[in-house]
Amino acid sequence: MTAPSDARARGTRLPRVRRRRQLLAAAQEVFVARGYHAAAMDEIADRAGVSKPVLYQHFPGKLELYLALLEEHSEVLVEKQREALESTHDNRQRVTASFQAYFDFVAGDGEAFRLVFESDLRNLPAVREKSEHTFQRCAELIGEVIRQDTSISDEEAHLLSIALVGMAETSARYWLNNHGSVPKDAAEQLVARLAWRGISGWDLTRSDEDD
Amino acid sequence: MTAPSDARARGTRLPRVRRRRQLLAAAQEVFVARGYHAAAMDEIADRAGVSKPVLYQHFPGKLELYLALLEEHSEVLVEKQREALESTHDNRQRVTASFQAYFDFVAGDGEAFRLVFESDLRNLPAVREKSEHTFQRCAELIGEVIRQDTSISDEEAHLLSIALVGMAETSARYWLNNHGSVPKDAAEQLVARLAWRGISGWDLTRSDEDD
DNA sequence: CGCTCATCTTACTCCCGCGTAAGTTGAGTG
């Protein structure tokens, strides 16, 4: 928990790019563990085994440092999602792959997903927009698939996509926080089946009460 | 946006309980608009047409003030959810009612839902626990219904409930932020149908690939 | 009318954490 990841021999000088990468890693640890507000620039510097002004030689301020990380991991999520949906043409498989991608994202990279899904800086427009935009792009990718196979309107398809993405995000986060109650792939399969049952053959049961 | 809700004639004295209610209302406005961190006790006091020490005569500190509001609205959500699920014995209706309850919650009471769903203080254990507990209670209510009608295991039922609650929360929030693209009851119906298609007759398609 | 006590105000203190000015160290180069 307080493992200094990588503060090798406080006192070693590093070429600029290496140092920058290391600072980003240290910042990620601290922002993830504490959130934006409780994270102190001093602690980030400490964790990198370096003094504060060094941090300011690489980033103009706390906010920019945070945004750099947010940007990076947002991209990762969208990319994972795109890959998942392009990995097959079978829609049933697509659903599974898509959920898997969400679970992978949540499970990976030092819980960086907390920056994207649980930021405590969403009141700042820049952050809110970034988070929502990421969310929208994921939904849009799924929406395209849905529209291909149904006669549903664009707006409705988008809302369904939003609901599905919300489902994925929520269940993945829950699964992570309760490791052990259900193994990863079982959770993925279960939720994917729920989603697939929900959307497959949608057109066959239009506005009449189904069941 | 800067409507002082209720700063009637700065200078009127109020009996203790009335003042307390008014302070809570003012605090809610500010916390909702700015989030916990950006909210200033001065602004809350101002908005209530009162000076800061008055605030401290009613609440020991900023945190307790916030927690009081969080507690209150968490209860409201769980209660709405319980009512929805008790309002009928038809499970199809239950799903609709449950989603309606979520949308109502999000649409109501000065966007107080932001305290419960979008708190920027979730890094504080007290707040995290309260939010998650609320979430769990909603899921538990739904989980009971699911368990009644399926042979699914408890853990799996719970995970499904989590997914459904996540879907409700996400789509309700999205709908609110994009007022106008879809009318409220259309959105509710759409998402409810997605959920119902997902869970109804679950047992009929067990671990074999459906469709 | 003057006493009392809750309500409310002005005007601070104090801490915390971002960002910076100014100075130090040491690796590579001619």
Add this chain to the structure above:
DNA sequence: CACTCAACTTACGCGGGAGTAAGATGAGCG
């Protein structure tokens, strides 16, 4: 071996906001 320039340090300024004395004010009551 002196010179240079980037990498790094210590030590501080400073603003913003939570929380707090200490005093004013006014409604109700005897």
